[in-house]
Amino acid sequence: MTFHRTALLSLFLASAALPALAQTRAETLRHVTGASINTLDPNMPGSTREAFGLSLLTYDRLVSFGRKQLDGNWVFDLDTIRGELAERFDVSPDGLKITFHLRKDAKFHDGTPVTAEDVKWSMDRAVTARSLAAGQLLTGSITKADQFRIVDTHTVELTLPQPDKLALPNLATVYPVIFNSRLAKSKATAEDPWAQEWLKANTAGSGAYIIESFKAGETTILRRNEDWKRGPGNSQAHFKRIITQTIPEASTRANLVERGDADIVIDLQAVDAADLERKGKLKVISTPQYNAITFVSFNNQMPPFDKVGVRRAIAAALPYEDMFKAALFERGKRLYGATWADGKAPTGDTFPIVQPLKTNLAEAKRLLTEAGFPDGFSTTFSFNVGQAGTAEPMAALLKESLEKIGIKVDIQKLPDAQMSTLINEKKVPFFTEGIVAWLPSMDYFYRNFYIGPIRWNYSSLNDPKLTELAQAARFEGDKAKYAAYGLQLNTMHYELMPQIPLWQPSQDAVMAPSIEGYTYQFHRQIDFRDLSRK
Amino acid sequence: MKLGATATRAGRRFISSLPALFGVVVFTFLLMRVLPGDPAVFFASGPQAGPEEIAMIRKQMGLDKPVPQQLLLYLGDLSQGNLGRSLTTGQPVLADLRNRLPASLELTLTALLIALLTAVPLGIAAALRPGSAVDHLVRFICALGVCVPTFVSGLLLIYVFYYLLGLAPDPTGRIDIFLSQPPRITGFLLIDFALAGDWEGWSAAARQLVLPALTMALFVVAPLARMTRASMLASLGSDFIRTAKSLGLSSRKIIVTYALRNAILPVLTIAGIVFSTMLGANVLVEKVFSWPGVASYALDALLSSDYAPVQGFVLLMAAIFVFVNLTVDVLYGIADPRVSVE
Numbered sequence: 001m002t003f004h005r006t007a008l009l010s011l012f013l014a015s016a017a018l019p020a021l022a023q024t025r026a027e028t029l030r031h032v033t034g035a036s037i038n039t040l041d042p043n044m045p046g047s048t049r050e051a052f053g054l055s056l057l058t059y060d061r062l063v064s065f066g067r068k069q070l071d072g073n074w075v076f077d078l079d080t081i082r083g084e085l086a087e088r089f090d091v092s093p094d095g096l097k098i099t100f101h102l103r104k105d106a107k108f109h110d111g112t113p114v115t116a117e118d119v120k121w122s123m124d125r126a127v128t129a130r131s132l133a134a135g136q137l138l139t140g141s142i143t144k145a146d147q148f149r150i151v152d153t154h155t156v157e158l159t160l161p162q163p164d165k166l167a168l169p170n171l172a173t174v175y176p177v178i179f180n181s182r183l184a185k186s187k188a189t190a191e192d193p194w195a196q197e198w199l200k201a202n203t204a205g206s207g208a209y210i211i212e213s214f215k216a217g218e219t220t221i222l223r224r225n226e227d228w229k230r231g232p233g234n235s236q237a238h239f240k241r242i243i244t245q246t247i248p249e250a251s252t253r254a255n256l257v258e259r260g261d262a263d264i265v266i267d268l269q270a271v272d273a274a275d276l277e278r279k280g281k282l283k284v285i286s287t288p289q290y291n292a293i294t295f296v297s298f299n300n301q302m303p304p305f306d307k308v309g310v311r312r313a314i315a316a317a318l319p320y321e322d323m324f325k326a327a328l329f330e331r332g333k334r335l336y337g338a339t340w341a342d343g344k345a346p347t348g349d350t351f352p353i354v355q356p357l358k359t360n361l362a363e364a365k366r367l368l369t370e371a372g373f374p375d376g377f378s379t380t381f382s383f384n385v386g387q388a389g390t391a392e393p394m395a396a397l398l399k400e401s402l403e404k405i406g407i408k409v410d411i412q413k414l415p416d417a418q419m420s421t422l423i424n425e426k427k428v429p430f431f432t433e434g435i436v437a438w439l440p441s442m443d444y445f446y447r448n449f450y451i452g453p454i455r456w457n458y459s460s461l462n463d464p465k466l467t468e469l470a471q472a473a474r475f476e477g478d479k480a481k482y483a484a485y486g487l488q489l490n491t492m493h494y495e496l497m498p499q500i501p502l503w504q505p506s507q508d509a510v511m512a513p514s515i516e517g518y519t520y521q522f523h524r525q526i527d528f529r530d531l532s533r534k
Numbered sequence: 535m536k537l538g539a540t541a542t543r544a545g546r547r548f549i550s551s552l553p554a555l556f557g558v559v560v561f562t563f564l565l566m567r568v569l570p571g572d573p574a575v576f577f578a579s580g581p582q583a584g585p586e587e588i589a590m591i592r593k594q595m596g597l598d599k600p601v602p603q604q605l606l607l608y609l610g611d612l613s614q615g616n617l618g619r620s621l622t623t624g625q626p627v628l629a630d631l632r633n634r635l636p637a638s639l640e641l642t643l644t645a646l647l648i649a650l651l652t653a654v655p656l657g658i659a660a661a662l663r664p665g666s667a668v669d670h671l672v673r674f675i676c677a678l679g680v681c682v683p684t685f686v687s688g689l690l691l692i693y694v695f696y697y698l699l700g701l702a703p704d705p706t707g708r709i710d711i712f713l714s715q716p717p718r719i720t721g722f723l724l725i726d727f728a729l730a731g732d733w734e735g736w737s738a739a740a741r742q743l744v745l746p747a748l749t750m751a752l753f754v755v756a757p758l759a760r761m762t763r764a765s766m767l768a769s770l771g772s773d774f775i776r777t778a779k780s781l782g783l784s785s786r787k788i789i790v791t792y793a794l795r796n797a798i799l800p801v802l803t804i805a806g807i808v809f810s811t812m813l814g815a816n817v818l819v820e821k822v823f824s825w826p827g828v829a830s831y832a833l834d835a836l837l838s839s840d841y842a843p844v845q846g847f848v849l850l851m852a853a854i855f856v857f858v859n860l861t862v863d864v865l866y867g868i869a870d871p872r873v874s875v876e
Binding site (some may be wrong): 025030032039046201217248251255258386415418424455 | 569570571572573575576577578587588591594620621622623624625633689692693696697700704705706707712821822823824826830831834837838839
């Protein structure tokens with residue numbers, strides 16, 4: 001009897017829900033992706049990129065990035081920071097104090113107002129708790145809880161030990177999100193004072209979207225937070241509902257978006273994106289990832305790659321253009337083929353810059369002989385399974401070309417976890433990998449990817465002069481002096497050739513023609529708050 | 535009486551399989567730790583991904599302790615029904631498996647049913663006229679099914695029925711995302727929808743199931759049909775069939791009652807093995823159709839050296855294997871009473 005009633009009830013509910021769903025299809029955005037979200041708290045060690053993407057929607061930060069046009073595409077802008085939970089912020093003339101004035105109307109999803117108390121608790125958590133945030137924020141000179149001070153209910157002050165260009169941008173990344181401190185504290189325990197266990201599976205935010213349902217590795221359904229008006233110009237998010245589905249097969253994702261069943265996808269294979277662009281039915285926005293680089297890398301501590309001549313010989317022997325066509329179908333920005341008049345870098349404001357690299361086998365052979373390897377040598381070239389789509393054709397071309405100057409290459413395809421372990425232990429001599437910087441300033445690249453025994457220092461470079469220059473550039477406030485440091489660093493990079501920058505792959509966002517506002521974001525996910533349907 | 539004997543035999547079989555299950559647990563545990571690839575490094579993705587962050591993850595996963603101690607802790611957790619937590623999904627492994635197993639089972643059982651309903655008649659038809667055109671046709675179909683890998687046939691079916699013809703629903707899991715799920719009772723969508731009386735939902739779920747089930751069935755029709763044909767041939771050539779024929783029994787009675795019943799034993803054995811293999815090896819089908827099953831779950835975990843889910847998956851598969859073998863044993867007894875005598 002009870003069963004009968006439940007059955008009737010659910011039948012009633014199902015039939016009542018259907019017309020409503022049909023009506024909202026235009027107000028719903030359906031996004032498909034190959035990866036999955038593994039936590040609702042972006043600070044958890046091991047968080048996936050998709051988890052970062054979700055946190056940007058469910059939580060607010062104090063500030064967020066503006067956007068700019070780069071070669072005709074909208075991209076995030078490191079140099080424009082606008083308030084998000086902060087209505088406005090003031091930087092003191094000496095650059096040591098940043099005061100945040102919070103919005104007075106901001107509320108968390110449960111209706112509690114956002115106060116300075118919550119900001120203080122969240123920032124304390126970011127720098128104190130054992131999480132990913134501390135490692136990121138220290139790149140902006142934010143390391144201690146006492147740097148944050150509550151001025152009044154709606155004002156918080158941040159004190160810096162020295163002026164730091166990256167302090168504000170760091171607060172716009174995914175880690176320093178503002179939690180509902182009262183809710184979070186009620187879920188904290190003695191062993192877990194920052195409620196990390198609870199926040200993995202629950203949210204306590206004030207963001208533009210509220211999680212309606214979440215099935216790890218399958219689907220996430222988000223509902224718009226009607227109170228949220230913190231977009232550019234106090235705007236609301238456009239879509240009422242966002243559905244993200246994990247579809248592991250890339251060609252299926254392409255089919256779905258082509259048939260109009262999915263509205264947007266950003267992780268297609270280059271070949272599918274090129275195909276869809278040619279057919280012209282969909283909008284394809286192809287943005288070179290200007291904060292990412294793909295390298296052919298050497299371990300500079302391991303013979304024979306400890307010899308700069310060997311590294312430069314290989315740099316002269318790579319078949320760049322063929323590799324770019326075979327791996328990426330030319331979807332990206334080339335970082336080779338420039339001409340530098342006097343062998344010096346033409347600019348120091350940015351990294352990476354286009355390198356004066358060309359395929360020249362005679363030159364390569366000469367360099368290799370000079371380095372003491374007239375007959376070449378044997379080595380392995382590794383890449384991980386996850387990158388096989390682009391790395392496999394690239395590796396085959398590399399092998400073929402290096403054979404011509406006497407270097408015998410054995411290609412190794414390693415499972416992702418094994419590859420990252422070997423790289424971390426500095427045991428891979430010759431390989432391809434990529435890097436991404438959330439805050440793509442010149443000194444940030446050099447400091448995070450060329451110094452110290454960390455995993456991201458792929459080339460294991462240990463050059464005191466480069467280290468000194470990069471550290472000096474970090475706190476250089478004068479633009480001209482900063483560029484002068486950069487000029488030296490970029491020139492050194494070319495001369496040392498610790499690794500060979502190949503290209504910046506494009507992020508191909510393929511979407512229904514009605515979708516507008518797409519912006520390439522620092523975390524390489526879609527910020528759904530940017531999007532609308534015309 | 536006969537039922538009691540079968541039950542005793544099944545119980546004895548079950549107890550004798552416990553050491554094997556224990557062995558599987560220990561072996562997988564050790565194997566995962568011997569494999570190259572440190573999960574802590576893989577999941578350490580912060581900008582500083584330095585020794586501290588790696589140590590933090592290692593501690594979180596309990597990998598900072600010596601292996602024998604880890605094993606004891608793991609066995610202790612197992613005895614309380616705790617399979618650990620997955621770093622890939624962030625959920626407890628037991629919850630993940632419980633959510634995903636019905637999806638895999640529903641798909642595999644449907645595929646096996648389709649395969650048996652196709653393979654047994656095909657096998658019988660081939661056995662009745664060995665060497666004829668029918669026999670060759672069956673052989674051709676079987677060869678085709680077995681030599682096309684499942685991901686090729688899966689993608690092909692999607693291309694034709696979804697992309698070109700638009701007949702099939704989009705290949706994105708068990709049910710159209712815009713439909714609501716039935717209240718979860720068994721986890722099998724077809725059963726849950728039927729229990730809820732939601733026939734629209736039922737047909738939507740069934741439509742999603744057709745292509746992946748067909749893809750899997752295509753692949754296993756061959757062993758089943760070939761086995762049916764071979765054992766039917768043996769059975770049809772035996773003395774009791776000749777006797778039955780000479781007594782003038784109807785051909786239906788001869789084929790179905792006498793020949794098939796005697797020929798079905800090896801087919802059952804193969805069906806049991808095929809089922810277990812399908813459940814574990816249908817990862818490609820699950821990937822192609824975005825089917826939220828256990829096999830694709832385990833593969834993702836394996837690629838990122840996420841220990842707990844892989845160990846949980848292997849244990850689950852071993853348990854299912856034991857259960858399927860038991861079931862096949864019991865079915866033997868029903869198909870051929872001589873087996874129960876022992």
